[in-house]
Amino acid sequence: MKHLVAPSLLSANFLDLRKEVEMINKSDADWLHLDIMDGVFVPNISFGFPVLNALKPMCQKPMDVHLMIVEPQKFIPEVAATGAYMMNVHYEACTHLHRTVAAIKETGMKAGVTLNPHTPICLLEDIIQDVDMVLLMSVNPGFGGQRFIEYSVDKVARLREMIDQKGLNTWIEVDGGVNLETGKRLVDAGADVLVAGNFVFKSSDPIQTIKDLKAL
Ligand code: DX5
Ligand code: ZN
Numbered sequence: 001m002k003h004l005v006a007p008s009l010l011s012a013n014f015l016d017l018r019k020e021v022e023m024i025n026k027s028d029a030d031w032l033h034l035d036i037m038d039g040v041f042v043p044n045i046s047f048g049f050p051v052l053n054a055l056k057p058m059c060q061k062p063m064d065v066h067l068m069i070v071e072p073q074k075f076i077p078e079v080a081a082t083g084a085y086m087m088n089v090h091y092e093a094c095t096h097l098h099r100t101v102a103a104i105k106e107t108g109m110k111a112g113v114t115l116n117p118h119t120p121i122c123l124l125e126d127i128i129q130d131v132d133m134v135l136l137m138s139v140n141p142g143f144g145g146q147r148f149i150e151y152s153v154d155k156v157a158r159l160r161e162m163i164d165q166k167g168l169n170t171w172i173e174v175d176g177g178v179n180l181e182t183g184k185r186l187v188d189a190g191a192d193v194l195v196a197g198n199f200v201f202k203s204s205d206p207i208q209t210i211k212d213l214k215a216l
Helices: 014-026 049-055 072-081 097-106 151-165 180-189 206-214
Strands: 004-007 032-037 063-068 086-090 110-115 133-137 171-175 193-196
Touching: 004 032, 004 206, 014 049, 014 206, 032 049, 049 063, 049 072, 063 072, 063 110, 063 193, 072 086, 072 097, 086 097, 086 133, 097 110, 133 151, 151 171, 151 180, 180 193, 180 206, 193 206
Parallel strands: 004 193, 032 063, 063 086, 086 110, 110 133, 133 171, 171 193
Antiparallel strands: none
């Protein structure tokens, strides 16, 4: 499939979220990526459900919610209530991942499982058939604007191989340090969805930057 682009709101101007979401609505972005952090699972705090619920009536793109929090299973109903399309939970934060994935899907949302840079893809061997998407972190989660971890390209290629070998159509999303150069290599390695925060929102022409990412 042609890859998708999901700008991450974390790098947007929070004083003018309405304008930022209107820009996303007008753009070629496929999804809007939303990063929720709790200051425990990651060393930073971002925004939570009040912000997502405020965006709900105005965001015309499917919401791709990335929970960087401990015990994400506690918040499945809250995420579903925001109208989210995809709920991503971290492998490292879920003791009963199989149960959590099933509970996410029961609400009608798609279920994504996220791996930190150090978490090997072989750990997905017995769950991948149940998940809609694997989100590979290509930076350590918690902040926008970090440097891309090179090894991620190889990780995408190996995950692509695992998915193809099993005859699945699980999507691969990559998050962190994505720009035109890293994005191209990720797409060539088999990524289906590119998340980009800084590269989109700090650019002088975000609409064109999204177009450029789509054209890779
Ligand atoms: C990082 C977040 C990312 C972040 C990416 O913890 O999960 O979604 O916004 O930002 P960039 O694209 O600037 O690396
Ligand atoms: Zn993210």
